[in-house]
Amino acid sequence: MIVVISILEILLLCLGASVLIYRTQLRISEALSSGIIITFITLSLIFQTAFLLGQPNLAFALEGVLIIISLFILKKRSKYLIYFYQRFKNFSSQYKLIVGLLSIPWTYLGLQAVLLPPANWDSMTYNLARVMLFQQEKSLYLTEITTHRQAVFPVGSDILHHIFLRFYTDYGIGIFSFLAYVSIGLGTYALCRRYTSSQISLMATLVIISLPEVVYQSTSTKNDIITAATAIFCFLTVHRLLEKLTLTDVILLTLGLAFGISAKTSFLGFILPFSLFFGLLLLKKYKVGVLIKLIADNSLPFILLIIPIVILSQLWLFIHNHYFWGGWSGAETFTSIHKQSDGLKGAVANLVRYVFQSVHFLKLGDILFESISGLTLSNTLQNTYDSWLQPLLGDAGIGKDFTPAFNILWTPHEDLSWFGPFGFLLVIPGIIYSILRGKKSLQALSLTLMGYAVILCYKVVWMPWNGRFFSLFFAASGVCVAYFIESVKFKRKF
Known part of the structure; x- marks a missing residue:
């Protein structure tokens, strides 16, 4: 029963976030895709904050507040829920064969994500094992470990599994990867619709969600598929910013980039070119003065954003790694194994x-x-x-x-x-x-x-x-x- 409640909580938060950010000029697929990632960001931030304060149980209270807020949003904006349903019904009617065929493997993958126990070697030795250690120590600063990976890697994605592992069950634990897979499909369609027709967009979406490695990861407990979904979230958000500069999207983009780092260090390799190429486009459209004015006119939100960014960006972890292990990403004897030195x-x-x-x-x-x-x-x-x-x-x-x-x-x-x-x-x-x-x-x-x-x-x-x-x-x-x-x-x- 506790697994069902936890899954319902996650789905409720995803739906609440989707309805919250939806507006008439936004596609439903974009709202749903983004809502999933916003939920990941929020839960990760809550769990990391609670553990950093040494009070893991604080997460229960914060989750309770989130659930109440989500229910309030869904009630206040219930007309959008009805609209979502109507649009899905129309889409299903228009593409009966595709929806019918997709429902079979997606149902199978969803059940597999929820019911099958994790078996990935990385997950069993550190992705999930480290969460059990976090719970045991009531801290994210691990020093007594069996593998270096448990201590030095970013925690933002792995900590999501705390929602199940705190009850000492691994049922349902693949739901985050499956939702990331769904987010990739929805986000791909939404992004494609900015450039092409619905038919071509659907074709491209089917291509992406059928890529073998992406399908295999849809039921995994690894973090790679979550970084992919986060990248699409960032692409969607920056496209909205290129259309109209808003405080909400600036905050969402900043949180999305920070969450990507907290999911996997390799996401830094995405942030660098992303910031360069899209930064140039934003500067070309809005000029530096406009961006500075946006920050100056909304100084309080940006000040309040500092703490979530510090937590999500893993700055605290990198500092701890430097002082305890001798390097921002871990001990040199460990990191040198993975560094390309030729x-x-x-x-x-x-x-x-x-x-x-x-x-x-x-x-x-x-x-x-x-x-x-x-x-x-x-x-x-x-x-x-x-x-x-x-x-x-x-x-x-x-x-x-x-x-x-x-x-x-x-x-x-x-x-x-x-x-x-x-x-x-x-x-x-x-x-x-x-x-x-x-x-x-x-x-x-x-x-x-x-x-x-x-x-x-x-x-x-x-x-x-x-x-x-x-x-x-x-x-x-x-x-x-x-x-x-x-x-x-x-x-x-x-």
Whole structure:
């Protein structure tokens, strides 16, 4: 029963947040997608605050207040709930076949997220294990640990599981990843509709939500899919800011970026190009004086925002890591394992490896190709790399624990899978095409994703399970896919 109550609480907060931010010029899909991430941000902030104060039970009181506020919002804005339902009914009627087909796997994934116990190795050794340690110590500052990961990694995503683990149950624990998956689908559609028709937007959305690694992560207890959903949240918010500068969206964007850091350190690789490319667009439209005036006219909200940002940005954790472990991200003996130290050559080598891994036609593709030619596609790719590129690239950029074993594995597993045929045939060409031919805002989005990928190649060693780091790159690219499909379709007409 407690699991059901906790799930209902999460869904209530998501719905309340969605209705709260909805306005007539906003698409329902955008409101729902954003509402999910706002709920994640709020719960993460509540749990982190309670633990940092050494009073985990304080979260119950704060959650109670949130529930009351959500119920009040839903009652006051009940007309929007009715409108949401009517729009969903109309959409379902218009796309009966698609909705009917999607309802089957989504129901299965939802049940799997709620009912199946977690089994991911990372989750069992630190993502979830550390939350149990937080509860035991009543603190987020861990010093007695079994693996360095439990102490030094950002806590913002993992701490969400406290809502179930505080009752010592793991039923329902995959709900956050599943909701992030739903948020990705809704957010992708909303973002695509800013550039393309509803049909093309729906097509691109189906491409993204069917990417193998994204599907595998939809029931996981890892944090990669949450960072991908957060990136889409930031893209949606900054697009609204490019249309109209509002205090609400500035605050939401700031919180979204901070939450991304609190979910996974690699999100910094997203923030850097995002801030650069979209920052230039915002400055070009509003000028520095307008932005300064917005802050000056709303000084109190921005002052109050400081504490949530400090907590969500993990500044407190990075300071603790520096003083206790000797580095902002942990001890040097630990962080050096994952740092790519071969410079530009290592980055180029990793980029080449990831391109080869992106040629992913699934196990079925291997079976079909082997039945025709006697060879498997994955082995053909592997042999090509080993014969032509390995002599040039060597082991540059590969983690020392994995040299010289660069393997192309088309394994249907969360840790080892990649992003399927659509990832190679639509996502990558779509991003490149959007950079070359897209509108300024679409170019900024595409360059942000490309910049994120380049930073990953440069900063992180190649490891067999690095595909999960690219969940953000592929899952947030739906609008590029839509723009690419529409452009190809338009050209074929002429």
